[in-house]
Amino acid sequence: MGSTAAPSIRQAIAGDTVTDWLASVKDPAERSHQLARLATEDLRALGPLLDHDGASDLFEAVDDELAARVLAAMAAGDAAALVEVLDLDHAADILREIKAGPRERLLSALPQDRAEALRGLLSWPEDSVAAHMVPEALTVRPDMTIGDAVQALRSDAATLRSDSRSGAYVYVTDADRRLLGVLAFRDLVLADPQEAVAALTDTDVLSVSPLTDAEDAAQALMDYNLVAVPVVDADNRLLGILTENTAGEITEEEATEDAERQGGSEPLEVPYLRASPWLLWRKRVGWLLLLFVAEAYTGTVLRHFEEEMEAVVALAFFIPLLIGTGGNTGTQITTTLVRAMATGQVRLRDVPAVLAKEMSTGMMIALTMALAALIRAWMLGVGPEITLTVTLTVAAIVLWSSFVASILPPVLKKCRIDPAVVSAPLIATVVDGTGLIIYFMIAHATLSQLQGL
Template structure:
């Protein structure tokens, strides 16, 4: 944390200890809204509500919009009813829809019923879509133009309706029946001949999102094309809303946070670390630990099955950590590489055979390099025959681990599961068991056990 934020924390801690509301109010007016949002995230729920109530109306809304959805939910449940209704009414409709996902059903219903008719009408369309659909993240506050308007009429329309719009720099053009025809930039609207029709200056939209498209895929399309906004349409090409590049960035940030956590064998935290209760930290990790512990029983079972082989050649046990670790690392490398490639759109589930063939060759080359080194070192200490077992085993397990590690994310994507779930923890445990099977199989074959 930077020095300014550290100073804010120290001043706020002192004001809260004194229980001086005037001191708290003075502290929060001296700092940037981003720092105040960070401060709220680390405070306990009671102090968080106190600090938030002391913000001015405009500043309170600005700070609220900087918080994560889970933190917004916790904060809004700690406010008085009148404060809650005021904050909820002033939110953008798309932010309001995402907040409802985090609130208890009773609280959400009460807040929706308390909205003004106009705001309720703007929010209701998003609530009809699944939480992972892009329709849930669109904004219904936009300005649309008709193709038969003149540029003069269109500009007057933007002036009249644009104050509360999400964006006016990219304007959708529709027919009289709201079917999307194209888009026109504000620049073209201002610079063109005022008597020209909008349709003569509009252009085709490079990306049109369907309301039921997966939010992550839609957001990645927007970011890749670097669009300020993209229209969202229904199955009949009727305009429903817009998704801005800021919304797309937030969707991808949350997705990457969740994916990174699962790659490490944990669920993502729903609030900042220091603000998370101990039970929340335990809950985010325990399910994965239990799952991986059960999976690790496979390794124990394999070792038990080959116990007699270990008794005959005790040196076999010395190389078990090396081989299982190498297999797990090789599989994890392939899984992480392919998960990243999927996220970037470099590969698709239909490319699985091409990916597997590529990883077979990569695995064989890695296995040959490591196996050659293992052969030399093991032969020097335990003899040529033992060196052959280690060298050949490394070739086999690297090939198998790379192939399986590369295929798993593609299989997960094909069955609509999160590729991160199949990455590091699962691959490492899977490779432990299979590498032991290969190891003892090669030893039995070459050493006649």
């Protein structure tokens, strides 16, 4: 007996069976695919059909840009009812994708305290940790007994939303919410009820300021193997917490953006299949124009050495081989370094160690590639002088590319420039022109035909 195909979301909306559609279509990619194809009137009709659990389930499965499109198409009241059930940080991420006018209308339809909390998150720069924090956390006073603290947390449980996700830690604060320390929730509930909170408090707390880069804060949380890290202002007042799952999302998003930049393109804000040709053009053309201009100096170098190539035509045979080898060498290094820097393994102070390691590796690679170049030149029968020129040039270009690729990413990071912009195409472009200069300088020194040119 054949199985019945699951209904589409359009059919579910028409038949008021959205709950059944959510139950039958579990794959996030399929949900996103169907939802993205709905017309505005279908999206508007979807709002009243989603209950709280269904809204949370759906928006957890789709990306923020698509969720924002869904909310923007709905009546403000329906959209506000759905936002009300989302975690605060997730809701802020979605609202950040909506234009200011519709977003403000949606916020105005929310309860005042909820709207103020979201406006607070939206007021921070998008790349700051404060924009991604959960503004709610479990807190107790240091002068409480353990019993009083547990009772206070029980009382607060009615007002704390599920999106606090801070059950692992309880933060100790004073009357002005200044952070004094932290203790594990497990230690709190297992301790003697008559013992003082202060006796269990760990005052050595890792915290971050609200304007800390979100990626740096996420990396710190993972480096110290924490479940959450508190966000405090200049007066050490607790503003919120960055949770482990949010840190994972930030790290994954940054890794994706770095990978896209390494390919010589600006990151897409939407999944690839929903990116229009116009968007792809905008994300790619800037880099391509920059690389085109940078590559133009390669032609200038070739024109400058036109006489040398006319005198020894065989020099031209090896140009693609030489510049390709240099670009490939640099690309390998920058790809490894950018990732190591993203995970906190390499910092600016490590440049000497990186340089020593890569130059040592470069010497071994240079010898290997020089041997390969010698064999290739011998096979082409270009003569001993040109063979020597090509062999020396390959070694020199590999070492030069190793040097440039080793120092650029950390230096750019220090200058507050994303090291991922040192993409494979850019490194290859830089090495192309400089490699040609090295080639013809060595040729002048080794070829008798070029003496006097």
